[in-house]
Amino acid sequence: MKILIIGTGYVGATTAMVFAEIGWQVTGLDIDAGKIERLKKGQLHFHEPGLEDLIAKHVQSGRLRFTTDKAAAIKEHDVIFLCVGTPSLPDGSADLRYVGQAAEDIGRLMKGYKLVVTKSTVPVGTQEQIKKWIEAAQQTAYPFDVASNPEFLREGKAVEDALHPDRIVIGTDSQRATEQLKKLYWSFSCPWIVTTPRTAELIKYASNSFLATKISYMNELARLCDELEVNVKEIAEGMGLDPRIGPSFLQAGLGYGGSCFPKDVSELVTTSRKHHVNLRILEGVTEVNRMQYAYLLDKVRSRLSGFAGKTVAVLGLAFKPDTDDIREAPALRIIDQLLLEQASVQLYDPIASLPGNAAYQAVKFCTSAEDALKGADAIILCTEWPEFAQLDWKKAKKLLKQPNLFDGRNMMDAKRLRALGYYYQGIGSGY
Numbered sequence: 044m045k046i047l048i049i050g051t052g053y054v055g056a057t058t059a060m061v062f063a064e065i066g067w068q069v070t071g072l073d074i075d076a077g078k079i080e081r082l083k084k085g086q087l088h089f090h091e092p093g094l095e096d097l098i099a100k101h102v103q104s105g106r107l108r109f110t111t112d113k114a115a116a117i118k119e120h121d122v123i124f125l126c127v128g129t130p131s132l133p134d135g136s137a138d139l140r141y142v143g144q145a146a147e148d149i150g151r152l153m154k155g156y157k158l159v160v161t162k163s164t165v166p167v168g169t170q171e172q173i174k175k176w177i178e179a180a181q182q183t184a185y186p187f188d189v190a191s192n193p194e195f196l197r198e199g200k201a202v203e204d205a206l207h208p209d210r211i212v213i214g215t216d217s218q219r220a221t222e223q224l225k226k227l228y229w230s231f232s233c234p235w236i237v238t239t240p241r242t243a244e245l246i247k248y249a250s251n252s253f254l255a256t257k258i259s260y261m262n263e264l265a266r267l268c269d270e271l272e273v274n275v276k277e278i279a280e281g282m283g284l285d286p287r288i289g290p291s292f293l294q295a296g297l298g299y300g301g302s303c304f305p306k307d308v309s310e311l312v313t314t315s316r317k318h319h320v321n322l323r324i325l326e327g328v329t330e331v332n333r334m335q336y337a338y339l340l341d342k343v344r345s346r347l348s349g350f351a352g353k354t355v356a357v358l359g360l361a362f363k364p365d366t367d368d369i370r371e372a373p374a375l376r377i378i379d380q381l382l383l384e385q386a387s388v389q390l391y392d393p394i395a396s397l398p399g400n401a402a403y404q405a406v407k408f409c410t411s412a413e414d415a416l417k418g419a420d421a422i423i424l425c426t427e428w429p430e431f432a433q434l435d436w437k438k439a440k441k442l443l444k445q446p447n448l449f450d451g452r453n454m455m456d457a458k459r460l461r462a463l464g465y466y467y468q469g470i471g472s473g474y
């Protein structure tokens with residue numbers, strides 16, 4: 044079986060690598076010619092640890108190739124994975140325009156049987172819609188099957204997650220599709236869930252939304268911790284030792300960002316409303332997350348008695364470490380608000396960069412953390428890059444106008460920084 048991956052972003056490029064790594068012949072197709080040109084040379088168009096080396100390895104071995112030629116690619120491959128984006132529409136629901144275009148291409152250009160597998164995160168019922176799109180575009184009624192195969196990888200850990208998944212979820216009504224997918228994933232020994240397309244689609248949204256719920260729960264609790272002079276990190280540790288709770292996703296901070304949690308929670312809430320079900324917990328999760336950055340900014344504003352004329356060093360821009368992805372990054376909201384309130388912003392991130400639009404012209408983008416700290420009245424730590432923990436904070440203090448450190452990721456040792464003379468505040472750092 045030859046595999047075609049439509050969409051070579053984070054998920055598509057990683058999926059292409061995985062199938063090449065386990066021995067299949069794989070082609071990546073994208074409408075973005077720039078991305079494809081780079082991938083053909085074994086170069087990645089985003090930062091993801093370890094991925095570029097593996098892609099280069101398989102481009103060189105000939106097992107992995109990339110193209111923009113839809114017609115040839117769709118004709119030549121029997122198994123097609125959809126890995127295109129599904130961003131949010133203004134009403135919060137998922138924009139299926141790219142999925143629709145890819146399905147339409149497949150229907151129009153197929154010349155024999157195809158198995159069409161959706162890895163993109165799509166609302167419940169989308170497999171039925173994909174079937175309709177393909178049928179509507181077909182000139183000849185070639186047979187095909189559809190299957191949902193949601194992806195659970197994390198950015199920054201994509202290689203490890205995709206090569207060693209916790210589970211493989213397949214949603215299809217077709218026995219032939221199930222057998223083909225089992226063959227494709229031959230080397231994986233993790234648990235399998237084979238179910239209906241709708242169940243598979245909902246498993247993905249329910250998983251992301253639950254993880255987002257854990258985060259918002261801890262963030263709300265962190266606010267209480269601040270009032271009670273209790274440290275939320277110790278609360279998380281104490282809770283996490285209960286195996287029914289588990290230690291992961293209990294880190295309070297600036298809230299969740301990224302291309303998935305915000306859009307997926309919002310899609311699930313929107314879909315539920317259409318079905319006259321109010322997911323009140325998830326509405327609360329969204330609301331807590333929406334205001335979490337403001338909770339930290341309030342602390343900074345009050346310490347500085349307002350932002351006008353003040354210099355603020357923002358450390359970290361990416362929505363989390365080990366990625367250059369800034370989609371829905373809390374740091375962006377913080378910068379927007381600081382600029383609105385006429386602060387001077389000095390920003391440093393080891394990898395991520397700001398969007399090129401005029402709104403950010405006023406931000407001084409620095410080449411090191413030390414550079415960003417020079418003359419600052421306060422530091423806001425937005426992403427827990429390990430290099431920030433390793434900074435010489437004693438020396439750094441001399442660069443600052445005022446030693447105010449606001450740790451939006453609770454990553455620093457509060458006691459040590461206070462002993463060095465910093466005014467230190469985390470989120471729920473309590474005492």
Ligand SMILES: NC(=O)C1=CN([C@@H]2O[C@H](COP(=O)(O)OP(=O)(O)OC[C@H]3O[C@@H](n4cnc5c(N)ncnc54)[C@H](O)[C@@H]3O)[C@@H](O)[C@H]2O)C=CC1
Binds near residue numbers: 194
């Ligand atoms: N980024 C992540 O960590 C994860 C993302 N997902 C889901 O996977 C999907 C893809 O996400 P990303 O990889 O982050 O998106 P992305 O934006 O990085 O990549 C999507 C790619 O699809 C291409 N594309 C769009 N329309 C196309 C078409 N008609 N034909 C060929 N290529 C086309 C775009 O040019 C782009 O390169 C989304 O539904 C997302 O929710 C799921 C799990 C993890």
Ligand SMILES: O=C(O)[C@H]1O[C@H](OP(=O)(O)OP(=O)(O)OC[C@H]2O[C@@H](n3ccc(=O)[nH]c3=O)[C@H](O)[C@@H]2O)[C@H](O)[C@@H](O)[C@@H]1O
Binds near residue numbers: 195
């Ligand atoms: O559907 C997706 O796209 C993916 O979304 C998340 O992965 P990702 O967004 O890459 O990153 P996470 O590690 O989950 O972090 C998301 C956000 O939550 C924040 N977070 C995470 C954990 C925590 O305890 N506290 C917390 O604030 C992070 O800082 C980050 O902003 C899920 O973890 C993946 O399983 C899923 O496949």
